[in-house]
Amino acid sequence: MKHTSQIGMIVIGLTVGVLFTMQARTYTDITTLYQRENKVNIFREIQVLKDSNDSLRDESNSIKEQLAKGFNKEEALKNIKAEIEKNMIIAGDVDVKGEGIKLILDGNIPSFWFVDITNEMFSTGAEAVSINGQKLADWNIGFDTLPNGQILVGENILSAPYTFEAIGNKKILLETLKQSGGILNRLRDNLPKVKFSIEAYNDITITKAVA
Amino acid sequence: MIFPKTNINSLVASLVSAGIFIGIITTAQFRSEVTANSFILDEINAQNELLKSFNEDRSSLKTQLTTLRTTLSDNQERLKESNKESDIDILNTLKQRIGLTVVRGAGLEITLANGDKANTEDDSLLIHAADLRDLVNLLRAGEAQAISINGQRVVASTTINSVGNTILVNNVHLVSPFKILAIGEVGLILDRMNDQKAYPDLYQRISAQKVKFVLKQAANLIVPAYDAEFSTKFIQKS
Numbered sequence: 001m002k003h004t005s006q007i008g009m010i011v012i013g014l015t016v017g018v019l020f021t022m023q024a025r026t027y028t029d030i031t032t033l034y035q036r037e038n039k040v041n042i043f044r045e046i047q048v049l050k051d052s053n054d055s056l057r058d059e060s061n062s063i064k065e066q067l068a069k070g071f072n073k074e075e076a077l078k079n080i081k082a083e084i085e086k087n088m089i090i091a092g093d094v095d096v097k098g099e100g101i102k103l104i105l106d107g108n109i110p111s112f113w114f115v116d117i118t119n120e121m122f123s124t125g126a127e128a129v130s131i132n133g134q135k136l137a138d139w140n141i142g143f144d145t146l147p148n149g150q151i152l153v154g155e156n157i158l159s160a161p162y163t164f165e166a167i168g169n170k171k172i173l174l175e176t177l178k179q180s181g182g183i184l185n186r187l188r189d190n191l192p193k194v195k196f197s198i199e200a201y202n203d204i205t206i207t208k209a210v211a
Numbered sequence: 212m213i214f215p216k217t218n219i220n221s222l223v224a225s226l227v228s229a230g231i232f233i234g235i236i237t238t239a240q241f242r243s244e245v246t247a248n249s250f251i252l253d254e255i256n257a258q259n260e261l262l263k264s265f266n267e268d269r270s271s272l273k274t275q276l277t278t279l280r281t282t283l284s285d286n287q288e289r290l291k292e293s294n295k296e297s298d299i300d301i302l303n304t305l306k307q308r309i310g311l312t313v314v315r316g317a318g319l320e321i322t323l324a325n326g327d328k329a330n331t332e333d334d335s336l337l338i339h340a341a342d343l344r345d346l347v348n349l350l351r352a353g354e355a356q357a358i359s360i361n362g363q364r365v366v367a368s369t370t371i372n373s374v375g376n377t378i379l380v381n382n383v384h385l386v387s388p389f390k391i392l393a394i395g396e397v398g399l400i401l402d403r404m405n406d407q408k409a410y411p412d413l414y415q416r417i418s419a420q421k422v423k424f425v426l427k428q429a430a431n432l433i434v435p436a437y438d439a440e441f442s443t444k445f446i447q448k449s
Binding site for chain 1: 223226232233237239261265309341354408409442445446449
């Protein structure tokens with residue numbers, strides 16, 4: 001009788017141990033899945049891809065329309081002018097405006113933060129970005145920290161406070177930059193002395209890029 | 212054999228503890244499977260399917276856009292022949308400046324790759340999106356005329372981000388090794404590359420041979436044209 005109850009105890013113990021560990025292992029697997037699939041990134045990636053595909057489709061449709069009109073000289077010349085105007089906007093050759101956000105950072109900031117912040121702005125759909133009035137274009141977008149802490153952008157020296165202006169969807173730009181774990185959170189964690197403010201605007205004007 | 216009551220209780224407690232311990236050890240040997248119909252897995256699978264579908268769309272849209280741009284350019288060149296007063300030359304110069312044309316010339320070919328024993332537990336052996344951003348920033352500061360990463364042309368609005376185990380450049384998934392082409396004044400670019408303060412973290416890992424870095428000068432590099440979109444939905448001429 002005593003042996004039976006002792007065997008029973010061992011069986012119960014084994015069963016409890018097995019169940020406990022199975023539960024713990026299953027929980028760990030789920031946690032790992034969550035960590036590997038970063039929800040913020042995957043949702044952002046889906047949104048960015050969707051917007052990006054819409055833009056690709058729009059641009060393709062616009063060219064298709066131009067081609068469908070056939071080889072009409074007058075129409076073709078008009079389209080060339082429109083394309084020049086669009087490309088001048090992209091190249092930073094003209095002053096531009098639109099809704100967007102203004103981010104002001106005050107403090108000593110290493111140049112790689114400028115790289116990351118502008119990358120984040122473009123990732124969030126910014127169509128033009130300027131820092132302290134200097135529009136970023138293909139030829140001037142390299143950042144460097146000077147020995148006295150100032151930032152060299154192209155051939156221009158920038159000093160704090162740094163005002164970033166971005167034209168794009170102001171709601172998405174504001175929410176993404178401010179979100180928990182986002183670029184401003186990380187900036188605050190790494191550079192607690194840097195003061196910053198960010199606001200959305202209906203009308204931001206960025207002047208053309210100047211050497 | 213007769214045990215006193217206190218001894219029996221201790222024996223029972225010991226046996227139960229031993230049972231739990233053996234149970235834990237035995238079960239730990241087997242990997243638990245998350246049930247295939249779990250909500251979390253379904254959600255993740257749905258997200259991955261959506262991503263896959265968007266990426267397939269993107270690839271086909273980019274091919275279509277490249278073909279359409281080429282056809283349009285051909286038409287514009289024909290127009291130039293018949294109308295000397297057209298602004299095709301201005302348009303072509305702008306296309307070159309914003310990255311819509313192939314660039315050929317001398318420059319540097321840089322190969323950056325994960326370390327040999329790269330794994331997810333030691334981040335320092337992996338190439339991160341930030342490493343590529345820093346390197347591209349250096350090349351830009353060195354006045355490179357044209358840059359590409361694994362065939363993706365880098366333009367002003369190019370974004371480089373980490374997603375899972377891959378890196379997105381122009382929203383295209385790329386994996387190590389990364390071949391970076393930079394056309395420009397080699398001396399100027401090398402000056403920037405030699406400044407270890409400009410990319411301290413990556414420089415340290417390259418020096419410690421944690422990641423692979425090979426730099427070659429080349430006389431005839433070809434950097435492809437940018438094949439994605441330029442969004443101008445929110446922007447207009449002032």
